[in-house]
Amino acid sequence: MRPLTLTMTATALALLTALPAAADRSDAEIKALVLEAIRENPEIVMEAVGLIQAEEAEAAAAAAQAALDDGRGALEADPNAPVLGNPDGDVTVVEFFDYNCPYCRRAGDEVKQVLALDEDVRVVMREWPILGEASVFAARAALAAREQDAYDRMHEALMSAPGRLDEDSVMRIAAELELDTDRLRSDMEGEAVQAHIDQSMRLAQSLGFSGTPSFVIGDQTAPGLVEAAQMLDMIDAVRDGG
Template sequence: MLFRNLVLVTSLALLPMTGQAADLDEARVKELVYEAIRENPQIVMEAVAILQRQDAEAQAQAQASVLSDQRSLLEQDPNAPVLGNPDGDVTVVEFFDYNCPYCRRAMPEVQALLDADPNVRLVYREWPILGEGSVFATKAALASRLQGKYEAFHWALMGMNGHADEASVLRIAEDTGLDVKRLKSDMDRPEIAEHIETSMRLSQSLGFSGTPAFVIGDKLVPGFVESEKLAEAVDKARE
């Protein structure tokens, strides 16, 4: 498929050189293209660059459309935890997984952003993509909202050593002062499954391939990023 696209793209570049190009069939166009490639091999690299640019432009347009259409869900979903200033003038949305080492590295960067800018509103999209332990941790964290302890439990989970699984998550829940029996029951509530499903759908439509991933205004910031870069994106969104 890629080579076929290269042939078609390259042929478009050759058409102005051929007075009767409109009358050529596809076989003859290919023949001309192959001949041109043999004489001028860099045509292939130029065609690849054109395709890559077109793909990037198409992806950017698709992402901009999703941001426009899903802005309310991304930033105002009542089923998503909010930290920082609930009335802040700029919203940062973070997609994360408790077992993601880069998310754990990003934790102090996010905390530094919140400490430095009291007008940042942080929305968490729990996106458990690294196995059953991640799913369990996500369900437990979301269920902790019903006991008013999400923030403390979240930071504790993000700062833990080792793998997040049922045993480690429940141990941290007890240390955080949660009613573990109630927590385990609340983990099966439908709104928790809905949050995870929505995170999966949004991340796919935005083209995110891993965690962490941030949405700040109209800017998508995939991967680990330091607090200074987060602050720059916040300032840009504020402008």
């Protein structure tokens, strides 16, 4: 989005230069008219800014919808993405998250409530480590735990761990879960792990997400924390064809 001051000036300038009388004026005269217009009619400029922002929001929403339509398979049926809940559920929730994001930890509790209340929901987990190298390490460890049939347990342990995760705490958790930590470190470098993270980055960018947590439910995108009641409403809307 354009900076507000630049948008105001550009809008006022566009309005002035559109007038026939402005065509024969010098740049200095036009700039003076712009400043005068801003001083005398700030509400007009702000209305124009609002229109531009609305157009940009509409364009972003259209781009996100196109990304949803084009990437539905990658979002909901990626065989390289872990699934929680009912793998054969009739509604899919896609969650983008980072283990070091406190809001993701709260979102995880909301998702657990949803799964406890609705047995026909499947949740596709998109590891999206955007909060530094420690987050990348945690995501790699969780994805690698799949090779030991321990993703669910590792995910839950990482999400419920106190404080910020780092390499030492992640490996300590893996040891407490009785995973083969040497194998885990080796599997963390696997192609499937990197492919999942890369895919998450591409999908999040195409959907216009800028932070975690972020959700996709049917044709609805929901950046930010979504409480269980709201998520259930969105799930019902998918079932109702909305």
